Amino acid sequence: MSQPLTLQLIDTHAGGDVSRIVVGGIAPLPGATVRDQMHYLRDDADGLRRLLLEEPYGIPEMSVDLLVPPSDPRAAAGYIIMEVMGYPIYSGSNTICTATAVLESGLVAKVEGRQQFTLESPAGLVQIEALVENGVVEAITCAGLPSYIDTYRASLHVPGLGDVTYSVAYSGGFYALVDATELGFSLVRKEERALADCAHRIVEAIQAERGFSHYTLGDVGPLPFLHFMGPVEQVADGYYRSRSTTYVHPGVICRSTTGTGTSARLALMHHEGRLRPGDRLETISLRETGFIGECIGTRPEGPLTVVDNTITGKGYVLAHSDIVVNCTDPLVECHGLRHILSAGQDAFD
Structure with a gap:
């Protein structure tokens, strides 16, 4: 029996907007920059966006953010934003949620008080300031475009x-x-x-x-x-x-x-x-x-x-979960997705 393909998610929200942060299960994408990887995802692998924003896994009011390796060494992580209308190059709520997720997952270590780090969006580098009190991420300030x-x-x-x-x-x-x-x-x-x-x-x-x-x-x-x-x-x-x-x-x-x-x-x-x-x-x-x-x-x-x-x-963590991707399920459309799924693949492997 083959190992089921899964996506590792951290579900978050900021201001009520739910962002599903994909932290594992996707193979490395081609592209020299996060913007290039976004273009590949949009043009050749749009199945990931559709899978997580449509039934039975999601709804159009959600957003999805895929963590990817940054192309700039100053960034702790890159992220690609996916929404029902497509692939915006930037989003404030998605950035707040992604910054919260990288802190809560340990990708960036929490430091009590105010700490700064950098993420790489498709629009370029984004400066982040996090306020951590008693181990809780209480606020994220991000540079808007x-x-x-x-x-x-x-x-x-x-x-x-x-x-x-x-x-x-x-x-x-x-x-x-x-x-x-x-x-x-x-x-x-x-x-x-x-x-x-x-x-x-x-x-x-x-x-x-x-x-x-x-x-x-x-x-x-x-x-x-x-x-x-x-x-x-x-x-x-x-x-x-x-x-x-x-x-x-x-x-x-x-x-x-x-x-x-x-x-x-x-x-x-x-x-x-x-x-x-x-x-x-x-x-x-x-x-x-x-x-x-x-x-x-x-x-x-x-x-x-x-x-x-x-x-x-402020971003809130809603859930840590594994999504099982069963391409034999008649409700699941794997077109534009199957070729980027990788069992056990972490976003930074």
């Missing part, structure tokens, strides 16, 4: 909604930013399905009207995300709070406010003159969880003003 405003308060007609005003930010992906109050939302949990439907209409209308290009990356595909913004209240000097929620895919509203969504908000508030370097914004989700974004500084990039930022949140 530089964010900027591409479009400010444009208007378009959306079928079923009428004229909608939106801005567009880049913060690891292009985000449409809309005022929730203008669209009749209070950003409470009972609105989740209506928010998803509204966002889908707006995103489809924007995609049909225009595309977006990053100032260094060029064409990164159609705008995928929408962030609903609640009113901003100032709760202390340089500290602001706002209810928020992020749409990422038809029918899918993130359970957290998302790190990249929070970074996009920082860019917009700075663009409007409401946020200065050193100021912080706490975004609050439909489930009353939150992330804290901080504007570290700004710099010019041609005609753009780029906001450097960090995102702080």
